[in-house]
Amino acid sequence: MSGIDFSDPATIAFLTDALTAAGVSGLEISRPGGQLRIVIATGNEARIDVSATSQPAPAAQPLMTVKAPMAGHFCPGSPLRSPAAGRLPRTVSAADILGFLRVGPVLLPLCAGRAGILTKQLAEPDALVGFGDPLFEIEPQS
Amino acid sequence: MIATLNNHMPLREIVPAAQGRARISSIGARSFLLEAPGEFDLAAQRRIWALSQTVRGWPDIAEIVPGMTNLLAIFTEAPEDPDTVVARLLEAWDNARGIDLAGKTIEVPVHYGGEHAVDLPALCDLARLSDREVVRIHHEATYRVFALGSAPGFGYLHGLDQRIYMPRKTVPSLKMARGCVTIGGMQTGVAMLTGPNGWNSIGFAELQMFDPTSPTPAMMAPGDTVRFVPARIEL
Amino acid sequence: MIEIVETGPFNTVQDLGRPGYRDIGVSASGAMDPLAVRIGNILVGNEEGAAAIEVQTFPFSLRFDRRTVFAVTGADGDPLLDALELLSWCAYTAEAGQVLALKHPPTLARAYVSIGGGLDVPSVMGSRSTSLRGSFGGNAGRPLEKGDRIAVGNSTDLAPVPANGLAVIEPAVALREVFPDLVDGALPVRALPGGEHALFPDDGDAFWSQTWKISSRSDRTGYRLSGEPIKPTASIEMRSHGIMPGVIQVPPGGEPIVQMSDANTAGGYPKIAGVIECDLWRLGQARIGSRLRFVRSTHAEARAVEQAVARYVKDVRTTSEMVKRALRAMA
Numbered sequence: 001m002s003g004i005d006f007s008d009p010a011t012i013a014f015l016t017d018a019l020t021a022a023g024v025s026g027l028e029i030s031r032p033g034g035q036l037r038i039v040i041a042t043g044n045e046a047r048i049d050v051s052a053t054s055q056p057a058p059a060a061q062p063l064m065t066v067k068a069p070m071a072g073h074f075c076p077g078s079p080l081r082s083p084a085a086g087r088l089p090r091t092v093s094a095a096d097i098l099g100f101l102r103v104g105p106v107l108l109p110l111c112a113g114r115a116g117i118l119t120k121q122l123a124e125p126d127a128l129v130g131f132g133d134p135l136f137e138i139e140p141q142s
Numbered sequence: 143m144i145a146t147l148n149n150h151m152p153l154r155e156i157v158p159a160a161q162g163r164a165r166i167s168s169i170g171a172r173s174f175l176l177e178a179p180g181e182f183d184l185a186a187q188r189r190i191w192a193l194s195q196t197v198r199g200w201p202d203i204a205e206i207v208p209g210m211t212n213l214l215a216i217f218t219e220a221p222e223d224p225d226t227v228v229a230r231l232l233e234a235w236d237n238a239r240g241i242d243l244a245g246k247t248i249e250v251p252v253h254y255g256g257e258h259a260v261d262l263p264a265l266c267d268l269a270r271l272s273d274r275e276v277v278r279i280h281h282e283a284t285y286r287v288f289a290l291g292s293a294p295g296f297g298y299l300h301g302l303d304q305r306i307y308m309p310r311k312t313v314p315s316l317k318m319a320r321g322c323v324t325i326g327g328m329q330t331g332v333a334m335l336t337g338p339n340g341w342n343s344i345g346f347a348e349l350q351m352f353d354p355t356s357p358t359p360a361m362m363a364p365g366d367t368v369r370f371v372p373a374r375i376e377l
Numbered sequence: 378m379i380e381i382v383e384t385g386p387f388n389t390v391q392d393l394g395r396p397g398y399r400d401i402g403v404s405a406s407g408a409m410d411p412l413a414v415r416i417g418n419i420l421v422g423n424e425e426g427a428a429a430i431e432v433q434t435f436p437f438s439l440r441f442d443r444r445t446v447f448a449v450t451g452a453d454g455d456p457l458l459d460a461l462e463l464l465s466w467c468a469y470t471a472e473a474g475q476v477l478a479l480k481h482p483p484t485l486a487r488a489y490v491s492i493g494g495g496l497d498v499p500s501v502m503g504s505r506s507t508s509l510r511g512s513f514g515g516n517a518g519r520p521l522e523k524g525d526r527i528a529v530g531n532s533t534d535l536a537p538v539p540a541n542g543l544a545v546i547e548p549a550v551a552l553r554e555v556f557p558d559l560v561d562g563a564l565p566v567r568a569l570p571g572g573e574h575a576l577f578p579d580d581g582d583a584f585w586s587q588t589w590k591i592s593s594r595s596d597r598t599g600y601r602l603s604g605e606p607i608k609p610t611a612s613i614e615m616r617s618h619g620i621m622p623g624v625i626q627v628p629p630g631g632e633p634i635v636q637m638s639d640a641n642t643a644g645g646y647p648k649i650a651g652v653i654e655c656d657l658w659r660l661g662q663a664r665i666g667s668r669l670r671f672v673r674s675t676h677a678e679a680r681a682v683e684q685a686v687a688r689y690v691k692d693v694r695t696t697s698e699m700v701k702r703a704l705r706a707m708a
Contacts, residue, residue, distance in 0.1 A: 069539070069704060069707070070700065070703050070704060070707065095461060097464070097541075100544070102546070103696055103699075103700050104692055104693075104696035105545050105546045105551050105689065105692050105693050105696060106543065106544070106545055106546075106693065106696045106697050106700050107467075107543075107544040107545060107546060108539060108541065108542075108543065108544070108700065108704075109464065109467065109541040109542045109544060110541070111541045131707065165572070167571060167572030167573075167648070168569050168570070168571065168572075168651060168676075169571060169572075169620060169621045169623065169624045169648065169651040170568075170569060170621060170623040170624070170651040170652055170653050170654050170679070171569060171651075171653045171654060171674075171676050171679030171680065171683075172621075172654055172679075173619075173621045173651070175572060175618055175619070177572075177616070177618070182616060204396065205396055205397055205399060205400075206400065207399045207400050207618075207619025207642065207643075208400060208619075209616065209617050209618035209619050209643060210616040210617045210618065211616055212616060212618040212619075213619075214399075214618060214619030214620070214621070216396075216399075216621065219680065219683055220653070220654070220676050220679040220680040220683055221676060221680070222676075222677075222680060223676070224676040289400075289617070290400060290401045290402045291399070291400070291401075291402045291617060291619060291642045291643030292402055292617065292641055292642060292643040292644075293402050293510070293511075293641075294401065294402045294403045294508075294510075294511045295401060295402055296402045298617055298643075309614060310614075310645070312629050326617075327614055329617065334402070335510060335511070337510075352402075352511075354403075354501050354502055354508075354511065354513040354514070355501065355513075359398070359401060359403070359502065360401040360402070
């Protein structure tokens with residue numbers, strides 16, 4: 001589990017900023033050992049619940065996922081590659097840009113991060129995704 | 143054909159740009175040019191100087207550029223209603239009462255004639271004067287700096303004797319040297335940059351008139367008096 | 378420091394220009410595509426007006442001598458960092474020794490390299506722009522040459538650029554509602570009638586209705602347009618007056634000149650029209666040989682476009698700062 005402290009007011013403030021900027025009404029993050037829910041109420045005030053869960057951490061998977069680095073709109077595809085390169089499955093290298101996370105006019109490139117076979121796209125184009133949501137599945141090449 | 147008053151046309155056909163009342167036109171959406179009516183003279187320019195002082199203080203002005211009996215007012219943004227801007231400028235013009243700027247006197251030593259005076263023979267033909275007379279008429283006059291522009295530190299000088307008016311060239315000289323003493327229509331000045339130039343050269347001056355690192359980069363300022371002093375006459 | 382490894386002629390250091398000195402004859406200069414410079418600077422965490430490199434002849438490459446944040450904006454085409462293909466309109470962090478290379482863009486004219494901390498050349502008369510006519514400002518008042526080393530300022534931006542980069546939806550896409558696309562291959566350029574418009578017959582029809590080509594005698598000072606010459610009905614000798622980038626003058630030959638960033642400060646040719654200020658960046662990205670058409674505009678339209686651009690720039694600034702802060706908090 002990452003070292004994010006969801007009880008840190010600063011972190012929550014940043015997340016709230018991000019959600020507000022993205023026009024998102026709420027966000028729920030479930031992680032091994034904890035759950036965070038932020039709901040942006042009218043007037044931009046956030047209600048935040050942080051709760052511990054008793055669910056055990058899932059077992060290590062053979063698949064690796066590319067996750068959303070923050071909340072935003074999912075934009076699959078890369079301007080650097082021909083449209084034909086969008087089919088699945090396909091081989092990708094670590095530096096390949098698989099898509100973007102769009103927050104307002106800002107785009108965060110989503111890199112494969114590792115070489116492998118891109119097998120799945122896990123969110124619909126332009127879907128609103130939350131921090132940590134899995135977006136792509138990559139099968140490591142042996 | 144435009145702006146092609148050739149050497150055979152009588153001089154009185156140099157038409158003032160503005161006749162009647164002040165004229166205002168646009169350059170793009172943020173800039174407005176006010177042209178004073180009437181003669182190209184010191185009285186009109188003194189009102190432009192007064193108008194400049196007023197307009198410079200408007201909160202929505204980015205920059206002003208006084209020209210020869212005209213003023214370009216550059217606003218910070220495109221106005222909601224251009225008619226309001228036009229009305230404000232016209233009102234400011236109507237209220238502008240000529241002021242005199244207390245300037246300094248600058249003496250510019252000139253080498254009249256010689257290799258840089260490439261247009262002197264044509265001017266003599268046009269004016270039906272000898273080269274000696276043209277030079278004498280040019281250096282005996284006292285000039286006022288009306289405005290700066292065109293090149294860093296270049297002063298447009300008023301006070302040219304109408305006997306040596308000479309229209310700008312249709313085809314500019316491609317590489318006129320910095321320092322050339324020139325005549326363009328009813329105006330005279332000293333070229334500040336080496337390059338293409340449509341004015342007519344009759345001599346050369348050695349004076350440094352612009353330094354970008356100085357707190358006051360330009361030597362000349364509107365209102366200054368300029369005298370051309372013959373350092374050498376080579377005819 | 379950055380070191381110029383390869384450059385064509387007339388690539389210069391430019392910021393948003395040196396306004397305020399036209400009244401002593403000093404051209405404002407500044408980037409031909411100021412919107413690209415503003416966005417590039419925001420991406421790398423600078424003030425919008427920090428000095429950048431304007432690349433208008435390619436190929437161009439430079440080497441970073443230390444870890445440096447940079448972004449390439451403006452022209453289309455993808456820059457290379459060593460062998461890695463990058464995105465335009467995206468801030469990255471280069472490591473010491475890496476080389477950034479820009480190839481000839483597919484369709485546009487000018488690329489801008491913004492550097493975190495800005496280029497630390499001396500400010501002359503309030504700007505770091507190169508005045509090519511005046512031979513001052515920028516990098517010793519002259520275009521960049523191979524081997525030039527340029528100091529980089531210290532970045533005051535505390536939030537790091539994300540590891541995978543920080544990009545924006547470029548202005549041409551984000552603002553496509555207010556910047557219409559090419560029509561039959563010609564760039565629509567909005568303009569207002571100028572002071573001597575009435576001198577041209579048929580309400581200037583010959584000017585507005587034809588497609589003009591940007592001739593090879595075009596540069597940062599102005600674009601000379603080729604087409605069917607247009608002639609006024611009367612000849613006048615204008616008194617010298619202030620002019621601005623965007624003014625469209627008609628010299629005796631009848632082929633218009635549009636003054637650009639290094640515009641002269643004064644002129645006397647008849648002015649048939651003036652390009653609205655917020656369309657100048659598109660003209661700055663139009664290449665020699667490309668075609669354009671002038672479209673009659675209004676002050677109200679120009680104001681609406683200005684406001685849309687201002688909203689976009691503000692949105693890019695606040696959102697990019699917020700995203701960087703959020704990512705740092707979650708890192």
